[in-house]
Structures are given as structure tokens and as C-alpha cells.
Amino acid sequence: MSVTSPANPSASSLLSFDKSAETIRTNSQWIAGGVNSNFRLNIAPTPLVFERGEGPYLFDVDGNKLIDYYLGMGPMILGHKPKALVDAVKSQIDSGILFAGQTAIEAEAARLVCQMVPSAERMRFGSSGSEVDQAALRLARAATGRTKVIKFEGHYHGWFDNVLWSTAPSVDAAGPADAPVPVIGSKGQLPSTADDLVVLPWNDLAILEARLSQGDIAAVIMEAAMCNQGSIHPAAGYLEGVREACTKTGTILIFDEVITGFRLAAGGAQEKFGVTPDLSTFGKAIANGFPVAAIAGRADLMDMFVSGGVVHGGTYNAQPIAMAATVATLKSLTPDLYERVGKSGTQLMEGFKAVFARHDVKASVAGFGQVFHVALGLEQPARNYRDLARMNRPAYVALTTALMHRGVRALERGAWFVSSEHSSDVIEATIDAMDGAVRELKTKGTL
Template identity: 45%
Template sequence: MEHLPLRRQVARFPVTAWEARLSTVLERSAAFSSRARELTPGGVHSNVRLSAPSIFFERGEGAWLYDADGNDYVDYLLGQGPNFLGHAPARVNDAVAAEARRGSVFGANHVLENEAGELFLDTVGWAERVRFGVTGTESDQAALRLARAATGRNRFVRFAGTYHGWLDNVLMSMVDGKPAPGSAGQLSHSLTEAYVLPFNDAAALEATLAEHDDIAAVIVEPVMFNNGAIPPAEGFLAHVRRLCDAHGVVLIFDEVITGFRVALGGAAERFGVRPDLAVYGKAMAGGWPVSALAGSAALMDRFAEGVVHAGTFNGSVPACAAVIASLKALREDPPYARLEEYGDSLMDAIVEIGRDHGLPLRAQGLPMAFHVSFGDPAPVHDYAGLAGLDLDRYAAFSHTLADHGVWVAARGIWYVSAAHADKEMAATLERFDTAAAQVSA
């Protein structure tokens, strides 16, 4: 169906102005926040949340969040991405609840493992084996260990601005264009395990692989979603594949965000490049904490031949039930065409609203996950280009958006779910427009 012009969408789906129903003070959230700071450092259980407004939510439904004071928010953070089907999808939660009544962790095999594994492998299309875990961080580490075991080499290549978890050997910030530890207490020498290159720079990778013979793996987010939602340049991933083949290096796709989000078969399907190993999470399990490492039989079978990968909750009953229900939902009613249409319209509208209010708003990425910031509208291709944007101004604006009922990440990423539709578009545009008017005044 052809979209109405963006401005007419708002008129077609009128909503009550957010200002008329926003609590004058977030009294219950303030009380919860005060108590939280007495219970846990910074009042949060993940440092990522330190930059978010101190709002406490009671529930989520579809594409909406509801806070403790009765306010609603159109949600584009989606729990940092896992709620690809929307919050609390009944099909997934009902399946998990039904299976959890029969047990959760047995310390042994259970009957859902094979069904989840078969469905996963059939859906991604290219892999021959899968191991389920709990977090993307741990599965990335398993992939790197497997690559070292297979090659007998110790180091790996990564790209500036990509994220592969919070452990010492992968957590990284950039200071004056150079890699630096991302945390106090981090073992700085751990960063010497990696050669850090600019994203989308195949020539730099070619030179590095030619110069060094100690590289076990190249690990890459196929789309650099964690910073800037930067897509791969035309032919970049294919070039990386060829270079890895030429030098006997294991290619690892970190598909924790791209997997099942950018296409049913993830980035490997969307860009037509097959990795040796890939890590999945987030959109795979309808909001439940599940990750997966998948790859060729030749590599993955080393886990049965001396390479240790363990975890009490790996492949638990609820995890497998969530994977089965989520992947069946995505296969039976693929949301990807709807997401393309919705996300493209939303990005266009954000830029248009910014123009109307004299704000240099820009949007870049894919329709199902994109980055919003202030700055030059020209696309950025790597972390250095991203650093040239006014990211601090946008981080402050994200709090204004929360004040007006649009929940987004301070770092600029917007996730679109299968639950976003016309109602959510209308509410978003009205609330975004009001927030933009406020900061432009």
C-alpha cells in the first residue's frame, strides 16, 4: 500500500498531545530511582543504562512502554534490541511458560534442543552446527577461542567502533584515534590481542593480513549498528571474505544485532556473504536471554574435541522454547517488507521535522535499525566519520524525546519492531515534532 505523505500521516491518526497527559513530576519513578541508588551502583544493573533518564517502567506491550506514573512511550530501544516482535509477544511467552512448568535446567539434554537447533539452522541457511548460550559477549568469546584453536594463531582483527562484548580483550574505546581501554580496571595489555582497523577499509585489512602471520580471525559486525548504524560499503564484506580465505583466517560475523533483524537469514542472507562462524542474539528469542554460535561442522565440531565451551544455562528449556516460538513467528509471518516501509518513512520524517525546525537532524542505517544524530547529512562510513557528528547534542535531545513519550537510546540507535504500525507512526511524529520545537525555541 502506498504511504500517505509524511505530514498527512499525523493528521490521519490524531493522538492526544503528550503534554496534556504527562505527569507534572515522575513521582513514583523518582522514588524508585532514589531507592535503586541505595541498592546498586549508579542505580542501574548495566552501565549502558547510566545515560538513560531515571524512569522506571511497569510493563511493555507491543511497541509501547508504560512507566510507574502512568505515562506511555513509543519504544524504539526495544530493550537494546531483543524485542523484535514487540514487548511480551503472547506466542513466545505462552510457549516459554508452558515448557518452564516441566522444568528449566536439567544439566543434561532435553527434547527441545534438537527442534530449536534444526529450526535455527534451517532459518539461517548457511551454517551446519549451532551451540546455544546466554549472551552475545560469551558467544563472541567462544568464537574467538575456536578460531585460535583451529588456526594455532593468537590475535584477531576488529574494526574501530564495533562492539563485541564487555570483557577485557574486546571492550575498547577510541582516544585521539587510537584504541584504549574502555573501563577502569581493564587489563590494557589485553587489547594487544587485536589489530584495530577502520570499518569499510578493505585495503587496510589486506595490508594487515599481508604483514602479520599471527591472525586467527577477523570479527566484524556486518552493519556497525552499535555505533552509527553504518552499513558495509558495496563489496566490503565480500572482499573481507576473499582475504580471509587467502590467508587462512576465520571470518566471524557478529550478528547479535543483525541476525534475524535485517533479514530472516541475517546479514549473511542480506549481503550474500557466508562467514565461517557467526554469533546471534537479541531478535532470535522474542526478548528472552539467548545467544547462539553457528558455523561449519569442521570448526564447530572442535567443541567436542578439546575446545571448551560451557555454561549452566546454555540451551535451557525456556531458551529453546523462546527460540522455537520466535523463529516460527518470523517464518510464518515475515515482517521484513513492513519494516522496510515503516523504517524508511520514519527516517524521512525525522529529517523533515528537523528541517522544519531548523535542526540539522540526520538519519542513517537500515529501516529496521538506524542512527539519528545532529550534523552533516552526508553518510559516514567509519567511526572517525561518526565522531565528527554532534553526538552529545543528540544524547541531550534523547532526554527531551523521553519527556514527550518517545523512548530511544542516547547513543542514537533506533530499533523498529514488527509491532510498530500506523498508530505508532502517528504518535511518534507528533511527539517528535513537539520535542523538536522545544529544543529549537
């Protein structure tokens, strides 16, 4: 294994990010914090400023070429700048920009979603995962006449008031593991939104069944594989049990597939695990980086937008250029592509496991080839948020920082997204970089 690859330079040639840091400082005059999302703040050594992306790489203002595993926080399953998508978008833009009316390209995109997603009898497009999750909750409340919703600790369903609860709570504030208390996510958030929210531990069927049996829950919303935090498989039989309990109690089951959709499989987690929700939501990989989201599901529920008095809007819904990107993306998502991405991701996971074993570092590397998670300090893959909360976060941030200096950009929360452009060579270079980063942190006593 080479230790002099571009991703694993000698200590004297570690990458620096001074120009990014300086640009962020300058831009903070106009942009709050120099970034346009709180989730891009406080990145070590600095939030980065990019000039372009190509395949598995990003190129920043310091002249660095980075192997990218953020992949836009998940969307870029085809990598940066895939030719078919770029060509489709260029060609669509010649027809105009926004019509506040219907187009053939949006119908084609919708038909593809309905063909690919098992539960999608009908669908609607939106612009972000946060807003389609709201649409799903509204539909569920209208359909059941109930107000309360169950969400799970550690699951993320967007940044709006009624769901930004217990997404990454401090365990000290979160109450007992089997009866968590809702922990608010932001100052300024309406505390009363917790009145209609029940937060439960995920992957525990008995606790969910007991709460559902009270018969007052409109919807259960979950990431069917918990991928925003961790990359956690549902326990054997869990999703099937949840499906049955929801059906028995007249509760709408919503799978938030904003990460898993079009990433774990063409039909998302529901295809992979063979469990069909009533409604599901999509975003991210549906359009490989264009601002597209979708809600899909049972026709009787979706038709409540038409004749059931339920409102859903959005100026940019089904924006034609974004729809061209959607069609181009969905047509690229072949079985061969999933096999390739899965294989690359598995190669990377196995490579990391070997590095950690070689350096005697306790770590869990778990999940799927297409998206997995590295948790330092865990012996076993996590089963839920409380397990995950035991990971050594400061050491992991030190690890991602050491990786950045070796030309690998990975999320500080532990997630690794893989694209069809991450070839075997790129994966090997990443494993080399991990070896170098672990070696450095071992020497410093951080690991």
C-alpha cells in the same frame, strides 16, 4: 498532522518521571547505581523503572505510557509480550526448569537456526552475546594456532577484557584515522589484552588487506553492518573483499550478528549481503528478550568443541524455557513480518527526514527499516566510526530527553529499533513527537 496526540502533548502536559528518579535513588541502596548494567546508567532525565510492556508500549511507575524504541536494546522484534511466545513459555514451564541435559525443544531451536542462517552448518547456544563472541574467538585461535585478532573501531563485541577496546573512543585519544590506537574501555581491564588485538578502521578494504597479508591474524571479527554505534552499511564490495582476504590468508571471518541476526533478515546480515562468514554469533532478536545467544558456523570449526580440545560451557546454555521462547520467536519471523517491520521503519525514517528538513536541522537518518540511526550535525550518512564521532551528541541527548517528555523512548546513542507492533498510527505519533521535540529545541537554541 496532529500535534495533540498522546505522544505530542501541549507543553503543560509533558510527561514527568519523578517516581522513577525517586525509585532509582532508593534502589541504589542495594543495586549499584540502581541499575544492573552500566549501559542503563546516566540516562536523561533519569533511568526509568517499568511496570509492564505491551506491543510497542512500556508503562512506567509514573503512570506514563511510552512508545518504546529501545526494544530491550534490540531484542524485541515482535514487540513486548507477543502472545505466541508467552503461551509457549507458559506451557514449557510446566515441564520443569533446568536439567543439565538435552531436550527436544533445544534441538528444534537449533534446527531452526541452522535452516535460517546461511553459514550455520552447526551451532551451540549460550546466554549472552558477550560470551558467544568469546567462544568464537577461542575457536578461531585454536583452528589457526595464531593469537592476534582484528576488530574495528566503533564495533562492540561485549564487555570482556579482550574486546572492550575502541568501542566508543574519544577521537583525541584514538590516534590517526587510518592507523587507530586501541583505546581501553574500562578501569580494571587488563591492558595486556591489547597485545593480541589490532584495531582498524572499518569499511576500508586496502588497510585490512595490508594487515592480513602479514599472515599472523587468527580472526577478523566485525558487525557486518555496524549497528551498535550508528547503523552503517558496508561499502559496496567491502564484505566480499574481506571474505576473500580472510580466505587467502587462512584467517577466520567472524560476523558478530548479535544485533543484525534475525533482525535485518531471517538469515541476518550474511543473508542480506550474500557473504558467508566462517563463524557467526547471535543474541538479542533470537529469542525476543529471553537470555539466549548462539554461535554458529562451519561444521569443522564447531566440531572443535567436540574433538578439537576447545572448551565451551555455561550452566544456562539451552535452558528449556528460553528454548521455547527461541522456537516461538524463530517461527514468527516470516518474510511478511520483515516486510512489515521494514516498512514501518522506513515510514519513520522518512518522517524524521521531513521533520529535520522542515525545521532546517542538519541530520543524517540512515540504516535499515529494522534498525536505523539518527545523527544530528551530519550531512551524509557515516561510513565509519570517525564520521559518526562528529555527530552532536549533547544536542541528541537533549532531543531524546524532549522525546521522553512526549512519550517516546529512544536510545541516547542514536539507534532506533523497530518491531512488528509499531503500526502506522504509532509511527505517525512518533513523528509528531519528533516534530514537537525539534520545535522545542529550536526555540531554546539547542538546535
